[in-house]
Amino acid sequence: MQMTVGRAHLSGHYIRKRLRTAVPARRAAAFAAVLLVVAIVLFRQGGIDFATLRLLAAGVFGLAVLALVTALAGLVRVWHSGREGGGAALGALTIALLVIVPFGLAGVLASQYPRTNSAETDAMMVNDMLAGVTVNEGAAAELADGGASLTGRRFQASAAQVYAVARLVIEDKGWTLVDVVTEVSEDDAEDATGDLGTSGTVGIPLPTPRATTEAPVDRFALPEAKDYALTVEARDFLLRLPSDMAIRIVEDGNETFVDLRSTSRAVTFDLGQNRRFIEDFLARLDEGMAGVTAVLPAKDG
Template sequence: MAGHYLTRRSRSATWAWNLSIFALALLPISVAFFRLHVLDQAALSLSLLLAGGIAALGLLLALFAILLIWRGGARGGGRAVAALMAGCIAAVPFLGAAYLFSKYPNGHSAETTGMRQALAETAAPVAPISTLDGVLVGRNFQATASTVYQAARAALEKSGMTLVDVQTPEMLRPQGPDLGVSGTVTVPIPTLRDSLNLDEDEDETSDDPYADLDSDDYTIRAVGYVPLFGFPSDATIRIVETDGTTYVDMRSVSRNLERDLGQNRRLIQGFLSRLDEAMKIEEGITPDS
């Protein structure tokens, strides 16, 4: 006498698949909405936490479904394995963030040793140095400060950072009466028309007020951005020439984050690496490709 056995499909496998796919889709959607300014930072955090929780639940259900299918012979093994793989992919960003958090549990800024010493002298607060990666060391070049400054401008551009301001000691205005007022005369002295540069074919670099600065001491302020999320960091770069040697130090501070997960360190390291390459070009050395 022949018998016919019916095998049911595992519901947990279907639920695990649906949850894992939803978490996998929620991650890029959350980031895209944040970059489009639909979500603010608080809403982004909640959305990412929701995606992480759903991904974890999907992984647990996928493991549970595989165990039931293995023991009871229910249908849906392929769906359960696919849900497990999708859940693992969705969990990768959270595992990476957890690793970075364990490596950089505190701080939202970073600086080179020279900048740290300068901040210590002014009693400015500095974050503790991470012992895992060691200290960040600035650069020194046997070149003039103006040469290093031009290389730093190129390194900023290649790093995707935005130049905000450049200050030199020569740019500081002396305290005193307004320009154009002499002695007790209260009427501004007119500027002769012949002293103005009215050349319409003026070089395009004239639109850049920081292009041709010549000094032995520069303070550059720029803004860098976290990849993917675009969180801004305010960077300060010091270029100082002393006895024929030019020293470069840098500090980067996250504007909106309490913990940067090492991003400011990576921003400084990336800039200094590109500065080394730019200096090779300034010195006529072709960098290795």
């Protein structure tokens, strides 16, 4: 802008106003991001319980939404009136969106999966119904509505072979094998109280398998059986929330069947996590069994 007053030639420029909300919005978004990371780390380390984590997550979400709305309003004012502070507002918008993304993903999963904290293969569910065991309402409703059910596996191999591969999958996933129950008779296991078990009907000592003499006893290196019931503790990658998984490996004739059930211990709505546990386990079991030379069970007589 230029002006002439008398013989004096004056020049100047307009003073641009600055957004007062851009920097606070960016700080709020950054604080929400840091708080979310800290809350997850504290929960994984056992510093806070799940109820506290939910409260912190709600606070993070509210703060991120507030920063997002403030940043959008600031960008609109920058566009229409040319105010300064557009960079800070854009930074606030970017950080707020990054914080909100996990919550948006949770919303998508909530819309895709039934409101349940359990999943199981169809054969496991049918067996529970026949046995009079209470079946998870969400999973049962999904099956009744023709939803995608989880199908167990059938292998042309012995139950002992499938059990061995299942143990490798569990170890590879980083899950914890809590207990294994087999149908081995009490006569076969009556002397298996220490490092030595028995083999056959005459009580021949059978050393417990181990890599070296100093290696700890593998209490799940069991004699071959036709029925294995595994209890496993599975945890997700992000929050390490525990799920109790039951795996049944049953030999019938020349085939072995595998069925599973997984139930969250801490939440009432798992966002499909237990279903993904089962799907991933079965996929890895398929890969492991593909490289196994089947040893078919010997026929009686």
